[in-house]
Amino acid sequence: MVEEEKKQRQHKEMEEEMMQQLRFKATELLIREEWKESIQVYSHFISLSLDSLSKINEKSEPDQFSKLQKSLCLALSNRAEAKSRLRDFYEALEDCDQALQIESTHFKTLLCKGKILLNLNQYSNASDCFKLALNDLQNNGNSEILNGYLDRCKKLEFQSRMGTFDLSDWVLNGFRGKSPELAEYIGSIQIKKSENRGRGLFSTKNIEAGTLLFVTKAVATDRGILPESVEDSKMVMWKDFVDKVFDAAAKCRKTHDLICKLSTGEDEEGLEVPDISLFRPETGEEKYLLPKEKPEMSRILNILDVNSLTEDAISAKVLGKNSDYYGVGLWILASFVNHSCYPNARRLHIGDHLMVHASRDIKAGEEITFAYFDVLTPLKKRREMSKTWGFHCNCKRCRFEEDMIDHKEGLREIEISLECGSDSSDGVVRLEEGMKKWMVKGKTEKGYLRASFWTIFSEVFGSEKSMRRWGRRIPPVEVVGESVADAVGCDERVLKMVVDGLRRNGGGVMEMEKAMKLGRYVYGKVMKKNAMKALLELSIHEQSYYN
Numbered sequence: 001m002v003e004e005e006k007k008q009r010q011h012k013e014m015e016e017e018m019m020q021q022l023r024f025k026a027t028e029l030l031i032r033e034e035w036k037e038s039i040q041v042y043s044h045f046i047s048l049s050l051d052s053l054s055k056i057n058e059k060s061e062p063d064q065f066s067k068l069q070k071s072l073c074l075a076l077s078n079r080a081e082a083k084s085r086l087r088d089f090y091e092a093l094e095d096c097d098q099a100l101q102i103e104s105t106h107f108k109t110l111l112c113k114g115k116i117l118l119n120l121n122q123y124s125n126a127s128d129c130f131k132l133a134l135n136d137l138q139n140n141g142n143s144e145i146l147n148g149y150l151d152r153c154k155k156l157e158f159q160s161r162m163g164t165f166d167l168s169d170w171v172l173n174g175f176r177g178k179s180p181e182l183a184e185y186i187g188s189i190q191i192k193k194s195e196n197r198g199r200g201l202f203s204t205k206n207i208e209a210g211t212l213l214f215v216t217k218a219v220a221t222d223r224g225i226l227p228e229s230v231e232d233s234k235m236v237m238w239k240d241f242v243d244k245v246f247d248a249a250a251k252c253r254k255t256h257d258l259i260c261k262l263s264t265g266e267d268e269e270g271l272e273v274p275d276i277s278l279f280r281p282e283t284g285e286e287k288y289l290l291p292k293e294k295p296e297m298s299r300i301l302n303i304l305d306v307n308s309l310t311e312d313a314i315s316a317k318v319l320g321k322n323s324d325y326y327g328v329g330l331w332i333l334a335s336f337v338n339h340s341c342y343p344n345a346r347r348l349h350i351g352d353h354l355m356v357h358a359s360r361d362i363k364a365g366e367e368i369t370f371a372y373f374d375v376l377t378p379l380k381k382r383r384e385m386s387k388t389w390g391f392h393c394n395c396k397r398c399r400f401e402e403d404m405i406d407h408k409e410g411l412r413e414i415e416i417s418l419e420c421g422s423d424s425s426d427g428v429v430r431l432e433e434g435m436k437k438w439m440v441k442g443k444t445e446k447g448y449l450r451a452s453f454w455t456i457f458s459e460v461f462g463s464e465k466s467m468r469r470w471g472r473r474i475p476p477v478e479v480v481g482e483s484v485a486d487a488v489g490c491d492e493r494v495l496k497m498v499v500d501g502l503r504r505n506g507g508g509v510m511e512m513e514k515a516m517k518l519g520r521y522v523y524g525k526v527m528k529k530n531a532m533k534a535l536l537e538l539s540i541h542e543q544s545y546y547n
């Protein structure tokens with residue numbers, strides 16, 4: 001009997017020794033930031049601890065039980081930290097919850113959980129964690145850090161609720177340092193059926209130009225500065241990007257299910273119309289679930305073909321990056337926005353966030369659209385581009401121009417001379433005089449046509465020689481610019497030309513106000529006046545600024 005007891009004690013001691021060594025090893029790997037290896041060792045330790053705990057009677061061996069529980073809690077907490085570093089957020093949250101079941105106020109775990117929730121845009125849940133940690137006695141000396149996190153949660157929660165974003169400091173600092181931390185936000189929008197274009201995003205009230213419509217964080221992005229072999233590099237980036245999206249869908253049920261709601265380009269009319277509340281940052285399972293099934297690679301590829309956006313597209317603006325920068329990404333809510341050749345929204349890329357704002361005034365119930373390709377081009381070119389996207393754009397502007405080209409003499413000739421690349425600067429005069437002859441009276445319709453022949457307008461307005469020749473026979477730059485901006489939304493090129501023109505003409509306060517108005521169309525109301533002024537300066541000197 002004594003012999004048996006001795007054997008048992010020896011076995012137990014050996015087991016304890018082994019666990020101690022495992023714990024040391026795992027901690028060492030964690031300190032060395034070898035996350036994967038550390039997770040493996042912690043997992044071994046955790047399963048041994050659970051096994052030992054199941055064999056101990058809590059009542060007869062309370063000290064041993066409590067000691068084991070404590071080290072299990074710490075191991076779960078550390079494994080959560082390592083998993084979160086690998087962005088396995090949902091698995092990490094499961095570990096946090098298990099640790100908190102053992103010790104509901106465990107400081108390290110609450111801090112880790114709060115940081116993960118903040119990353120997942122669950123600001124108020126994150127805030128609850130930091131508050132609990134702040135109340136905990138173990139937080140000795142960490143109050144400052146916790147209060148810092150609480151302030152961030154408060155700021156992001158406010159942004160997310162009110163849609164008040166301010167990029168002024170970052171802009172005025174010349175985009176130095178990390179891009180500002182942004183919340184996700186959903187303004188006055190809803191998803192509805194769009195006539196002949198599957199589903200689309202619609203405004204639920206009248207919206208003023210510049211107002212933010214939504215801010216959303218990428219599921220995944222891939223970016224870089226493009227070297228010489230551009231196409232090869234784009235292919236490598238695309239593969240990397242596909243893997244990241246697949247990985248994100250495999251790790252989280254909510255992401256997987258939302259991605260699966262996106263169009264694969266087939267049978268769009270029959271697709272379900274999801275409720276906008278599904279996309280709110282705080283909507284989500286309390287339990288952090290893995291997808292029911294593995295994502296289907298062929299489906300993901302089709303979805304990415306139809307929905308991924310490039311950051312450097314002409315209809316977008318990436319703040320704080322130089323011009324040879326290329327980025328591709330998937331932003332779920334933005335994937336419900338259809339294209340129009342007279343779009344009323346624009347996108348701004350800040351870090352991983354996409355901010356979409358009204359680039360013209362939008363009426364309640366109107367569909368929100370942005371341009372998938374350059375819309376400052378003639379109808380024929382736009383037709384070619386929408387074909388490569390797999391659809392035929394039948395928007396009001398396209399229908400109007402089709403009718404004009406078919407019935408008004410002279411318009412097709414201007415288009416052809418522009419296509420031939422010959423000196424077509426007289427085209428602006430032919431167009432302006434043609435519009436009088438063709439009885440094009442509306443400001444919007446004039447804006448449509450001027451937008452289509454933007455290239456020749458910019459050539460004439462940009463050349464002193466052409467201005468001397470044609471200048472008196474065409475409207476001033478700000479009239480043309482404003483009509484284009486009001487009809488098809490402003491664009492950086494339009495803005496630059498108008499600001500240049502105003503400056504050349506010695507623009508005063510009124511002119512500056514006009515430029516500021518166009519600036520808000522391009523960048524949205526996300527910065528104060530002085531930052532916008534600095535940005536307008538940059539749009540003029542962009543080349544020298546980045547060199």
Ligand SMILES: C[S@@+](CC[C@H](N)C(=O)[O-])C[C@H]1O[C@@H](n2cnc3c(N)ncnc32)[C@H](O)[C@@H]1O
Pocket residue numbers: 196197198199200262263265268271306307334335336337338339340389390391392393394395
């Ligand atoms: C990013 S999705 C936009 C949302 C999509 N309508 C849906 O129901 O999920 C892009 C697809 O929408 C359709 N689409 C977008 N703009 C369109 C337009 N102007 N005319 C026709 N179809 C359009 C095309 O099928 C395109 O491949």
